[in-house]
Amino acid sequence: MRLVGGVFIVALLTLTVANILPANLGSNVGSSDRREMQPDSIYHPASLSTPGLPPFIPADLRKAYNFLPLYNRNVDGRTTRIAIVDAYGDPTLSSDLAGFDGFTGLPSATVNFYYPNGVPRRTNSNWAVETALDVEWAHSMAPGASIDLVVGVDASLGSIYNAILYVANSLPGDAVLSMSFGLSESLYPTTGSATIASFHQLFVTITSHGTVAVASSGDSGASSCCNIQYPASDPLVLAVGGTSLSLNSDASYSHESAWTGSSAGSSIIYPKPSWQLGLGDSMRDDVDVSYDADPNTGVMVLALGSSFEVGGTSAGAPQWAALLALASQANSIKYGAVNSQLYNLSSYHDVTTGSDGFFSALPGWDYPTGLGTPDANATVTFLGSLSLVATNTNSLQGVIVTTSSLLTINMSALTVSGNVSVVAKNSTTQTTIFTKTYSIQNLKLQNQTTSFQVSFLLNIPISPYSLSSDITIKLVQNVATASVLLTRQLDINGNGSVDIVDVSIMAAVFNSTVGTSTYNPRADFDANGVIDIIDASIAARYFGATDFL
Known part of the structure; x- marks a missing residue:
């Protein structure tokens, strides 16, 4: 039996309040512009259920x-913080949250309140329900995380x-930012400082800190191709669409379909990001994932x-934010702009039925449900x-060499593993x-201050001189790249690494x-006929690299 109706008051709720009032905060952001963000939630009084x-x-x-497997490993969001932005606030949040925790069996929540422009002077019931939804359900899925609730004085663009x-x-330091609101791209001003470009710069800063930005896609469905809402449309933001979920009697997963309101x-603003190439048209497409x-x-x-029973894509944004907070705790990583990584993941519930009135759900990525709903x-x-797939073709001393890698970077251990294949062909x-x-x-990635790197060599034993496919893996802010250089074998003495002996020979x-009598072709790494500064720089670049013989 589920508890419905009434007022729930349970002791033990940790709350801190910060009334932040810097004099010039946002003073240049369209304070006279009364366009308002809309919360993406739909609700009605709840009834009993099983x-x-x-x-x-x-x-x-x-x-x-x-x-559940995450909680069994004590992955509950502890050590992480989830930022939530809402407007107007919720005057009964403390008692409602304590009651929610009490009847659902959740531990008490730690919520920190911040009011950048002062405490709101009036309330709004829709935003109150939205705020409760965001906080209660972020806490539900990441019960160990602290919540930083940042409340705008109203829902204006400036606020x-x-x-x-x-x-x-x-x-x-927050792992994730959850935003359950938006406004159609076409309704933003095109001049002044309350433009989409101004908001985008905030997300540039936020993701550079390692904070993932998550936003609901909206609850209006679709009647045409190109009327989506911002901030969900920002390529630095994870856009969450909506589904209709059916469970079995034991609450296990049964099936889902695209929700008509997703x-x-x-x-109409952002071109296609690289991680969406091949999907939809030439522009940034929503949504990325769903719930x-x-x-x-x-x-x-x-x-x-x-x-209340509450729906809308607002329900998914805080829960996806909570899931990413769990990932941050489990893997000791702050992800920042995480979309490209999520597009490499295949373990979703692929939603293939239903539509939002214009777009239909299909196998694989689709507009109303994106990649699908999560297997947490x-x-x-x-x-x-991180997965790294790279192919490179180079030629040297009449030989064409193609190097293909399928590597995995363990982000917590900072190690590289996988397979790399080499094919050498006579160029003629x-x-x-x-x-x-x-x-x-x-292979261990080494800290190079602004990046993590590791280099290794793949020996190619051919005549007249052995070659080497020299690979460097570089990791910068959770983006991995591979560079490949084809040279003569750098490990001249063949002891398994580039060391001082090899440098001394060169x-x-x-x-x-x-x-000339002193010329040693094995030390002419780039095979240009002279042992010069280029060869020395190659030896320095790969000094210490392991040679796979």
């Missing part, structure tokens, strides 16, 4: 979306801008002293590593003269040229 039937409580969605600005400037489509959002399969929320345990596990006859796949295991014949 496990597996809506309104869902945390235990239902924890099981359905496979959060919301100031709230996000506060996150950018004052909460750099706003989706193509941006239960149908108000008829909604979640239980206590707000304003009463209980698989998502956290995947985000502990195209005959294959050497092929081998090398197994790379747990130095002893420095400045010698082909045809």
